[in-house]
Amino acid sequence: xxxxxxxxxxxxxxxxxxxxxxxxxxxxxxxxxxxxxxxxxxxxxxxxxxxxxxxxxxxxxxxxxxxxxxxxxxxxxxxxxxxxxxxxxxxxxxxxxxxxxxxxxxxxxxxxxxxxxxxxxxxxxxxxxxxxxxxxxxxxxxxxxxxxxxxxxxxxxxxxxxxxxxxxxxxxxxxxxxxxxxxxxxxxxxxxxxxxxxxxxxxxxxxxxxxxxxxxxxxxxxxxxxxxxxxxxxxxxxxxxxxxxxxxxxxxxxxxxxxxxxxxxxxxxxxxxxxxxxxxxxxxxxxxxxxxxxxxxxxxxxxxxxxxxxxxxxxxxxxxxxxxxxxxxxxx
Amino acid sequence: xxxxxxxxxxxxxxxxxxxxxxxxxxxxxxxxxxxxxxxxxxxxxxxxxxxxxxxxxxxxxxxxxxxxxxxxxxxxxxxxxxxxxxxxxxxxxxxxxxxxxxxxxxxxxxxxxxxxxxxxxxxxxxxxxxxxxxxxxxxxxxxxxxxxxxxxxxxxxxxxxxxxxxxxxxxxxxxxxxxxxxxxxxxxxxxxxxxxxxxxxxxxxxxxxxxxxxxxxxxxxxxxxxxxxxxxxxxxxxxxxxxxxxxxxxxxxxxxxxxxxxxxxxxxxxxxxxxxxxxxxxxxxxxxxxxxxxxxxxxxxxxxxxxxxxxxxxxxxxxxxxxxxxxxxxxx
Numbered sequence: 253x254x255x256x257x258x259x260x261x262x263x264x265x266x267x268x269x270x271x272x273x274x275x276x277x278x279x280x281x282x283x284x285x286x287x288x289x290x291x292x293x294x295x296x297x298x299x300x301x302x303x304x305x306x307x308x309x310x311x312x313x314x315x316x317x318x319x320x321x322x323x324x325x326x327x328x329x330x331x332x333x334x335x336x337x338x339x340x341x342x343x344x345x346x347x348x349x350x351x352x353x354x355x356x357x358x359x360x361x362x363x364x365x366x367x368x369x370x371x372x373x374x375x376x377x378x379x380x381x382x383x384x385x386x387x388x389x390x391x392x393x394x395x396x397x398x399x400x401x402x403x404x405x406x407x408x409x410x411x412x413x414x415x416x417x418x419x420x421x422x423x424x425x426x427x428x429x430x431x432x433x434x435x436x437x438x439x440x441x442x443x444x445x446x447x448x449x450x451x452x453x454x455x456x457x458x459x460x461x462x463x464x465x466x467x468x469x470x471x472x473x474x475x476x477x478x479x480x481x482x483x484x485x486x487x488x489x490x491x492x493x494x495x496x497x498x499x500x501x502x503x504x505x506x507x508x509x510x511x512x513x514x515x516x517x518x519x520x521x522x523x524x525x526x527x528x529x530x531x532x533x534x535x536x537x538x539x540x541x542x543x544x545x546x547x548x549x550x551x552x553x554x555x556x557x558x559x560x561x562x563x564x565x566x567x568x569x570x571x572x573x574x575x576x577x578x579x580x581x582x583x584x
Numbered sequence: 585x586x587x588x589x590x591x592x593x594x595x596x597x598x599x600x601x602x603x604x605x606x607x608x609x610x611x612x613x614x615x616x617x618x619x620x621x622x623x624x625x626x627x628x629x630x631x632x633x634x635x636x637x638x639x640x641x642x643x644x645x646x647x648x649x650x651x652x653x654x655x656x657x658x659x660x661x662x663x664x665x666x667x668x669x670x671x672x673x674x675x676x677x678x679x680x681x682x683x684x685x686x687x688x689x690x691x692x693x694x695x696x697x698x699x700x701x702x703x704x705x706x707x708x709x710x711x712x713x714x715x716x717x718x719x720x721x722x723x724x725x726x727x728x729x730x731x732x733x734x735x736x737x738x739x740x741x742x743x744x745x746x747x748x749x750x751x752x753x754x755x756x757x758x759x760x761x762x763x764x765x766x767x768x769x770x771x772x773x774x775x776x777x778x779x780x781x782x783x784x785x786x787x788x789x790x791x792x793x794x795x796x797x798x799x800x801x802x803x804x805x806x807x808x809x810x811x812x813x814x815x816x817x818x819x820x821x822x823x824x825x826x827x828x829x830x831x832x833x834x835x836x837x838x839x840x841x842x843x844x845x846x847x848x849x850x851x852x853x854x855x856x857x858x859x860x861x862x863x864x865x866x867x868x869x870x871x872x873x874x875x876x877x878x879x880x881x882x883x884x885x886x887x888x889x890x891x892x893x894x895x896x897x898x899x900x901x902x903x904x905x906x907x908x909x910x911x912x913x914x915x916x
Contacts, residue, residue, distance in 0.1 A: 323687025323856035325657050355655025356690045356850070360858055383823055399878030403870075411815050421818075423811045473805020479755045479883045482870070483743050486753075490866030491715055491852065493859025498873060514858075518688070518850075520823065524655035526692055526846075527825025534822030538735075538814070541830060546731030551811045 254566040259284040262299055265581050270306045271313035278337035282368045287567050290558040293433025294369040297573060301367060301510060302335065303580040310509035311335060311365045317342050325354040328492070331364030336515060339364060340373050347519050348380045355524035359517045360492035365510040366390070370410030371424035371552070373517055378412030378420030382519040386410035386424075389488040390511040392498045394428045395468040397478035400455030402468040405497040405511065406432045407484035414522070416532045421539070423551035427481035429472040435461050440572070487516045586898040591616040594631055597913050602638045603645035610669035614700045619899050622890040625765025626701040629905060633699060633842060634667065635912040642841035643667060643697045649674050657686040660824070663696030668847060671696060672705050679851050680712045687856035691849040692824035697842040698722070702742030703756035703884070709851050710744030710752030718742035718756075720847040721820040724830045726760045727800040729810035732787030734800040737829040737843065738764045739816035746854070748864045753871070755883035759813035761804040767793050772904070819848045 253261075262280035271279065279302060287295035305311040315334020319342065322328050327350060329343040343359050350357035370386040377384035390405030406428035413421040426432075430449045438445055439461035450464030451457055458464060471477030489496040494514030495503060503512045522531040542548055569577075585593075594612035603611065611634060618626035637643040647666020651674065654660050659682060661675040675691050682689035702718040709716035722737030738760035745753040758764075762781045770777055771793035782796030783789055790796060803809030821828040826846030827835060835844045854863040874880055901909075 322858065323853075324685070325689070326687030326856050328858055353656070354686055354688075355658030356686075356688055357657070358688045358852065358857075362858055383818070396874045396878055396880055397883075398880035399874070401878060403873055403878065411811075413815075413818050423815075425808045425811060429805075472808045473761075475883070476757045476804045477808070479743075479757060482874075482883070483745075483755075485870055486715070486745050486867055490859070490863045490870070491854050492857050493862060493866075496866070496870050499869075520690065521655075522823050524658050525690075525824050526654070526660055526694055527822070530825060531822045534825075534828070535818055537831075538817055538822070538828050541735055541828075542728050542731070542814075546728055546733060546735065548728055548730035551729075551807075551814070 253569050255284055255288055255562060258287055258296060258567060258569070261577060262296060265299055265303055265577060266306070266313070268581060269303045269313070269583050275313050275315060275334055275338050278341055279335050282337035282340075282372055285372050286369055288559055288562050289555040290562065290567070291369055291555065293431050293437060296569060296577060297433060297437065298367050300576050300580050305365060305367075305509040307583070308507040308509045310504065310507055310512065319343065319346060325350060325357040327357070327359050329359060329361045331361055333363055334365065335510070336361060336364050336366040336368060340376065344373060344376055344517075347517060348377060348382055351382055351519035351521040352524070356518070356520045359519070361515040361517075362492055362494045363512070364515065365512055366515055367510045369424055370408050371412075371422050371555075374410040374412035374424065375420055375422045377517070377519050378414045378422060381414050381521065381523065382412070383414070383522055384410070384412040384520075385518040386515065387484045387487045388515040389485050389497045389500070389513055390432070391501045391504070393432055393469045394471055394478075394481055395451065396482065397471070397475035400451060400468065403498060404471070404478075404481040404485055406469065407481040409480065409484065413535060414532065415535065415539070419556055421535075421550055421552065427471050427477050427484055428469045429477070430469065432469070435464055435469065439465055488514050492516055585901050587616055587620055587894060590619055590628060590899060590901070593909060594628060597631055597635055597909060598638070598645070600913060601635045601645070601915050607645050607647060607666055607670050610673055611667050614669035614672075614704055617704050618701055620891055620894050621887040622894065622899070623701055623887065625763050625769060628901060628909060629765060629769065630699050632908050632912050637697060637699075637841035639915070640839040640841045642836065642839055642844065651675065651678060657682060657689040659689070659691050661691060661693045663693055665695055666697065667842070668693060668696050668698040668700060672708065676705060676708055676849075679849060680709060680714055683714055683851035683853040684856070688850070688852045691851075693847040693849075694824055694826045695844070696847065697844055698847055699842045701756050702740050703744075703754050703887075705849055706742040706744030706756065707752055707754045709849070710746045710754060713746050713853070713855065714744070714851040715746070715854055716742070716744040716852075717850040718847060719816045719819045721817050721829045721832070721845055722764070722843040723833045723836070725764055725801045726803055726810075726813055727783065728814065729803070729807035732783060732800065735830060736803070736810075736813040736817055738801065739813040739829075741812065741816060745867060746864065747867065747871070751888055753867075753882055753884065759803050759809050759816055760801045761809070762801065764801070767796055767801065771797055820846050824848055
């Protein structure tokens with residue numbers, strides 16, 4: 253399938269299930285950016301969930317996000333119960349402008365449904381010259397350090413750094429040892445996982461993805477990853493006045509929609525910090541040391557290589573996924 | 585030894601080796617805060633290194649840090665080649681005020697020597713009601729993901745969140761699997777370490793702390809921890825116009841002083857975000873779920889318990905450490 257065909261498929265499914273053109277376009281483009289970079293867990297794989305979220309009545313497919321300035325450096329985007337991608341189109345340019353003026357600025361999404369990856373927003377900001385962070389919570393999937401029951405979302409942290417003459421340095425990594433979508437894909441494909449990904453309902457270590465989906469995922473790197481997961485909960489929930497992951501689950505009330513909640517995005521304009529003329533070259537010195545002296549890769553390198561490949565060769569959509577998309581293509 | 589006696593010991597050693605009263609007091613207090621919380625790696629253990637840094641002529645014991653406003657939300661503190669703790673006394677209140685005005689603000693230390701923990705600064709800010717981050721690099725100790733040679737500092741991330749009626753929630757964790765000071769203490773005590781802490785000079789996994797000190801430490805949690813270490817390098821170096829860890833080593837030129845470089849501190853005023861009246865209670869809901877439902881502890885709980893204990897019972901200083909302090913008490 254070409255990327256254009258995949259985008260059309262996603263757009264039509266969303267449009268047919270209650271999205272207006274703006275919302276459908278923003279979500280479809282976001283999903284196809286993930287397909288393009290072969291981030292399967294945030295690509296078309298999510299389309300049935302987007303659709304069921306719309307059908308449940310929880311998500312507003314005709315959302316009109318609204319901006320509110322809370323402080324010189326803080327903007328809030330009221331999501332109107334829509335999906336996050338339309339928020340990016342409205343909020344990110346305002347955040348970048350606020351960072352240019354203040355040096356540092358925050359954008360807080362509230363009352364939204366976030367199912368996508370975080371790298372699209374930090375990449376966009378870094379392409380605008382910003383150093384960017386993004387944080388979001390979801391549903392209780394991950395046990396706290398020393399705990400046995402799910403409490404935190406997979407709680408990713410996204411980070412972007414601008415580079416001269418090439419795509420920004422970007423990473424987007426779950427505080428969980430594995431992204432939720434990847435555990436789900438392993439379960440669908442009946443693949444065992446490594447140790448350290450999760451525990452079963454009794455809190456015992458397991459490599460069975462189905463047992464982990466019923467039990468709890470674990471944070472990466474033990475208590476340190478769990479501390480990051482906790483930090484993300486606080487930033488994407490209490491700080492901005494939105495839900496914790498376990499509150500999002502209560503809010504869902506078993507409807508199986510996407511997680512209702514918030515997202516915090518920070519932008520720092522390096523031209524307002526200490527070395528407006530040198531920061532890019534200083535960053536490149538670090539990357540050169542990683543690439544040349546150590547012969548290793550930078551985070552995100554695989555995504556960028558995939559991006560070049562799929563632009564020419566398109567993507568492969570597994571038949572089981574394609575069928576599940578066709579099954580939700582028309583509103584019942 | 586009581587904390588007051590330990591503080592006096594540290595103050596005199598610093599004063600006798602070239603610090604003026606202000607610098608000696610700030611550094612001694614910072615070191616004794618670590619002793620008080622039984623963070624041995626940042627306590628009196630560091631005193632001989634502080635002294636040798638002064639004696640090398642690299643560090644200015646009579647530093648007069650100077651503030652400069654770079655943007656409405658960005659303040660730079662020129663360290664005048666001094667140790668970081670005096671910078672805290674001058675810079676942190678300005679950062680908190682800037683965050684109150686802008687909602688979010690940054691403080692960038694440049695041209696300083698940082699040997700302390702990061703939790704004192706984020707704890708201070710969180711006591712002022714701020715949500716706080718701190719980042720600093722050091723010397724090349726940690727290999728990048730897939731690499732075999734040291735490139736990153738241990739690159740801690742500090743985070744603080746205010747709590748009503750009790751000390752803030754604070755963590756301060758190295759991106760390295762183990763803090764440098766703890767590897768050094770294990771080497772001094774001839775203790776083997778766990779797997780995953782480091783590699784030897786040939787890049788082979790080892791549990792021997794001496795071999796790790798000659799080889800490289802590893803990031804916690806594999807490539808994800810290494811990505812955080814890289815992020816901290818970019819924030820505490822290129823963004824603010826200061827040195828990367830490997831540049832700090834070149835700058836040291838074998839003198840064995842503390843790392844010369846920068847620190848980035850961020851403060852977000854939750855009263856300028858989305859729920860000025862509810863954020864504290866929302867945070868407590870998360871902590872209650874961790875403590876009551878899962879029966880586990882919060883990050884920093886051990887430090888706070890130690891703090892109560894040492895306030896009454898004082899601290900134990902190992903004889904080998906006490907002797908090494910006496911040996912540097914007077915300038916030669």
